[in-house]
Amino acid sequence: MRPERMAARLWGFTRFVLITGIGFIILYPLLRQLSAALMHPEDMYDLTVNWIPRTFTTLNFRVAWEMLDYPKAVLTTLGFALLLSTLELASTMIIGYGFARWRYPGSDLVFALVVLSIIIPPQMVMVPLFLNFRYFNPLGLLPEPGINLLGSFWPMVLMALTGTAKRGGLFIFITRNFFRGMSTSLEEAAYVDGAGHLRTFFTIMLPNAIPIAMIVFLFSFVWNWNDLFYTDLFMQGKNLLQLALMRINAQYNYPWANKAVEGTYIQLVNNAGMLLYVLPVLVLYAFLQRYFIESIEKTGLVG
Amino acid sequence: MMRRPPRLSMRAQKSLLGLLFTLPFILGFGAFLAYPFVQSIIFSLSKLTIVPTGYELDFVGFENYRHALFVDPRFRQVFAETAVTMLTQIPVILIFSFFAANLLNQKFPGRALARVIFFLPVVMGAEITLKMQQADYMQQAMSLSESGLIPLSVLQSFLVNLKLPLGFVNFIFEAVNAVPVIIRSSGIQILIFLAALQSIPGSLYEAAHMEGATSWEAFWKITFPMISPLLLVNVVYTIVDSFTAPDNVLLDLIKDTAWSGAGFGVSTAMSWIYFLLIIGLLVLTFVFVSRGVHYET
Numbered sequence: 001m002r003p004e005r006m007a008a009r010l011w012g013f014t015r016f017v018l019i020t021g022i023g024f025i026i027l028y029p030l031l032r033q034l035s036a037a038l039m040h041p042e043d044m045y046d047l048t049v050n051w052i053p054r055t056f057t058t059l060n061f062r063v064a065w066e067m068l069d070y071p072k073a074v075l076t077t078l079g080f081a082l083l084l085s086t087l088e089l090a091s092t093m094i095i096g097y098g099f100a101r102w103r104y105p106g107s108d109l110v111f112a113l114v115v116l117s118i119i120i121p122p123q124m125v126m127v128p129l130f131l132n133f134r135y136f137n138p139l140g141l142l143p144e145p146g147i148n149l150l151g152s153f154w155p156m157v158l159m160a161l162t163g164t165a166k167r168g169g170l171f172i173f174i175t176r177n178f179f180r181g182m183s184t185s186l187e188e189a190a191y192v193d194g195a196g197h198l199r200t201f202f203t204i205m206l207p208n209a210i211p212i213a214m215i216v217f218l219f220s221f222v223w224n225w226n227d228l229f230y231t232d233l234f235m236q237g238k239n240l241l242q243l244a245l246m247r248i249n250a251q252y253n254y255p256w257a258n259k260a261v262e263g264t265y266i267q268l269v270n271n272a273g274m275l276l277y278v279l280p281v282l283v284l285y286a287f288l289q290r291y292f293i294e295s296i297e298k299t300g301l302v303g
Numbered sequence: 304m305m306r307r308p309p310r311l312s313m314r315a316q317k318s319l320l321g322l323l324f325t326l327p328f329i330l331g332f333g334a335f336l337a338y339p340f341v342q343s344i345i346f347s348l349s350k351l352t353i354v355p356t357g358y359e360l361d362f363v364g365f366e367n368y369r370h371a372l373f374v375d376p377r378f379r380q381v382f383a384e385t386a387v388t389m390l391t392q393i394p395v396i397l398i399f400s401f402f403a404a405n406l407l408n409q410k411f412p413g414r415a416l417a418r419v420i421f422f423l424p425v426v427m428g429a430e431i432t433l434k435m436q437q438a439d440y441m442q443q444a445m446s447l448s449e450s451g452l453i454p455l456s457v458l459q460s461f462l463v464n465l466k467l468p469l470g471f472v473n474f475i476f477e478a479v480n481a482v483p484v485i486i487r488s489s490g491i492q493i494l495i496f497l498a499a500l501q502s503i504p505g506s507l508y509e510a511a512h513m514e515g516a517t518s519w520e521a522f523w524k525i526t527f528p529m530i531s532p533l534l535l536v537n538v539v540y541t542i543v544d545s546f547t548a549p550d551n552v553l554l555d556l557i558k559d560t561a562w563s564g565a566g567f568g569v570s571t572a573m574s575w576i577y578f579l580l581i582i583g584l585l586v587l588t589f590v591f592v593s594r595g596v597h598y599e600t
Contacts (some may be wrong), residue, residue: 015406019413022403022421025486030427091327098324102317110325113332119539120336121546121556121581123574127346127567128339135357138334145356158333162331167543172328196322228430229547229554249431274432286427289419292426296491296498 037272041265060272068244068273077241085220088168089158092216095163096175097201118169120230130233155234165222166230171216174299178212215295225281240279248273347571367572370565377556378573385553386580389545396541400489404496423488430549488544492537498532531596538588553577
């Protein structure tokens, strides 16, 4: 028994070291940001200061707050992410249910297109989409140059509504999997009792699909919150946090561009700004981490 | 002729419902993927100029591809870099996430906390944050590889002194350098493997144990085959995840070319070359992985 216990102990210790190490690497950027964000500008030139600032200050946060126009920007970003994730949730639930329950000539082909939409890199359609939204003119119905939808919420709203926004295909895929795994007996009972298809979907199926809806909603929210690709492409000029941060970053790359905040000091503001940006998502994750971590088991992707 | 049948047949009704529910996707796919996709072929073969009423296209044949491949000073290098990064990172991410899932599947105090932290990069993976970390000199100067946690220069000279082939040393060097990136990109993959591990019935292990199998044998004969179908899922997810990854330098180059470089035509030509790489990678994975995958039927 003795050597076995020794081996178990040794493995336990190795495991502890490994997990702590990996955890540290994951948390490292966050800790680094926190350290820099709380640092007084003078500490930057103090070689003895590495992790723990000599003078703690909230100055960087106050400057970042001001530069980002934080209360307004955070509300805009929040509203935007909520709007998109709600629309994406609604559309992918409906589409996924359609694929799971009813077949029509060509439905398999259309579902193959869903899978295709997952693996087409968004770069492929980036330039044409940009120009199509710049001169938006569906089927040539509008007068010539069309209307400019760039800088408005419309491009992303339209894409979210049709399940083709960021990773929309993935959401359709998992909602379809979920509904396929649900027994049809509930629906049949509803039909026998005289409920129509739509009514059955909204009053019987949706309430039973809350676990998967939660997953789609949360992931969509977080991915939309973190998105830079589409926001940078379509939403220039909007008061979104990620775009505001990019403006600060540009000032940092060209310190002479901004006289108010001099030179390298802007990197401390940068770090404070990034923390302000991730804070809402961190709070969300702190409360709802169970839903994120148990998500894969519920998607029916595995077994 | 205007008379309608009083009721559709059950079958037709179901077809119609299916079509109705999936119609949003069909429309969206047509408008925001298929149509731009076709446009991108045309754009990549044309010179695109913005005029007051929109844009004009002049057919130039493969000029844009030629420009991307032979004139653009950065494209070939960045493309090769991206291809190599993907080819090396995908296997490493798979191995790491499988390993991490096995770790997290064991019982130990603090397991819940470890899972919360391992999954954190998925939630916190804000593209702007990661981009800015790359640009932030202070972060760079203090980044993991330089802060003494993994002293790379020491490692490199040690490996070179062992007279290992330089290509191998460089591989190790790159791999160690990529550790934070690998860990950060593995969140979802770990969860997928973890869910798969938990779905393996314990009775299989018990039976193997009764028959005298060691844990090592049980791992290769039970765990690995049971998990293999998800290898493909994880490879595909890893590739899809890399499209918009903040450290995808090719993406930056394609964007720069479109808006401040050689123009939209060359940019779409570049994205087409990139797409061919992705297709090649996916075909390669399907061929390799599907050969070794065990499907429980």
